[in-house]
Amino acid sequence: MPTDGVHPTEIGGAGEPLVRARGLLKAYASEPVVKGIDFEVRRGECLGFLGPNGAGKTTTINMICCFVEVGSGTLEVFGEPVGGDARSIKRRLGVVSQDNNLDPDLTVIKNLLVYGRYFGLARDRRLARAEELLAFVQLEEKRDAHIRTLSGGMRRRLTLARALISNPELLILDEPSTGLDPQARHVVWQKLRALNRAGVTMLLTTHYMEEAAQLCDRVLIMDEGRIIARGTPAGLIEEHIGAEVIELYSDDPAHADAVAVLEREADHVERAGDEVYGFFRHGDRARALLPTLAEHHFVHRRATLEDVFLRLTGRELRE
Numbered sequence: 001m002p003t004d005g006v007h008p009t010e011i012g013g014a015g016e017p018l019v020r021a022r023g024l025l026k027a028y029a030s031e032p033v034v035k036g037i038d039f040e041v042r043r044g045e046c047l048g049f050l051g052p053n054g055a056g057k058t059t060t061i062n063m064i065c066c067f068v069e070v071g072s073g074t075l076e077v078f079g080e081p082v083g084g085d086a087r088s089i090k091r092r093l094g095v096v097s098q099d100n101n102l103d104p105d106l107t108v109i110k111n112l113l114v115y116g117r118y119f120g121l122a123r124d125r126r127l128a129r130a131e132e133l134l135a136f137v138q139l140e141e142k143r144d145a146h147i148r149t150l151s152g153g154m155r156r157r158l159t160l161a162r163a164l165i166s167n168p169e170l171l172i173l174d175e176p177s178t179g180l181d182p183q184a185r186h187v188v189w190q191k192l193r194a195l196n197r198a199g200v201t202m203l204l205t206t207h208y209m210e211e212a213a214q215l216c217d218r219v220l221i222m223d224e225g226r227i228i229a230r231g232t233p234a235g236l237i238e239e240h241i242g243a244e245v246i247e248l249y250s251d252d253p254a255h256a257d258a259v260a261v262l263e264r265e266a267d268h269v270e271r272a273g274d275e276v277y278g279f280f281r282h283g284d285r286a287r288a289l290l291p292t293l294a295e296h297h298f299v300h301r302r303a304t305l306e307d308v309f310l311r312l313t314g315r316e317l318r319e
Helices: 057-064 086-090 108-117 123-136 152-163 182-197 209-215 233-240 253-265 283-289 305-313
Strands: 017-028 031-042 046-050 072-077 093-096 170-174 201-205 218-223 226-231 244-249 268-272 275-280 298-302
Touching: 017 057, 031 046, 031 057, 031 201, 031 226, 046 057, 046 209, 057 072, 057 170, 057 201, 093 152, 108 123, 108 152, 123 152, 152 182, 182 201, 182 209, 201 209, 209 305, 218 233, 218 305, 226 233, 226 305, 233 305, 244 253, 244 283, 253 275, 253 283, 275 283, 275 305
Parallel strands: 046 201, 046 218, 093 170, 170 201
Antiparallel strands: 017 031, 017 072, 218 226, 244 275, 244 298, 268 275
């Protein structure tokens, strides 16, 4: 698969590009962090940007949001070059940042009303839109509460509502569920799926591979400033991993025979510490090994997008 450029599977069957990058590059102090990437975000889709820390995805997002100047190459948002009229682009964007940047001195409803003023919405329209969004994110009962009294999940849902106040054409979500417990995370996912079904275009960065698999029509995987893989979650799993995985825990010498069997029968094997991963393109081959491994400590499961991510970017810890 090409590392950059538009892959053949990305052409056709989608809306026109809202974001188009060609040869996009950004460097800080002569150190390139985004290295000549090509991609598009099409109307109506949810596109995921995945990558380890330092991969360049946040810098790419910041260029799209007009927060950071483009180094070289071309970047167009809504058909306009970034670096031109930033205000024209920003008024059509909704941004959910990683940080909790709600105003702690204001109530829930006032956070939405004040933000709506930045987009020139009339007061009656702002109020109606704010009430509508509080219902959407299930915060009606917290309408007059102060931000400091909200849970983390409530704050993330309010941040999402705030990003939607202007009916943006493109919603940018920078790790929208970081720090949330599983219940709150799934509520956020439900809301984002509902928005996408309603036609909202979304660009998502996340470290949760399950989040990307749940929400994204396509994903781009970045590493060291380059796009190293792209496609649908299911397509990437099929291409790089296969159908099923056996994880064998091999710290006990008694597991040596089982490890040898896995290394012989799997299509691909990786080691990480005391774990051995066997990847199987055909699930029946993996299932045929289960009686042989019955006395050993192992997990048998479906292949996931996280397997793809770790296979392509490595299992070493990134700081």
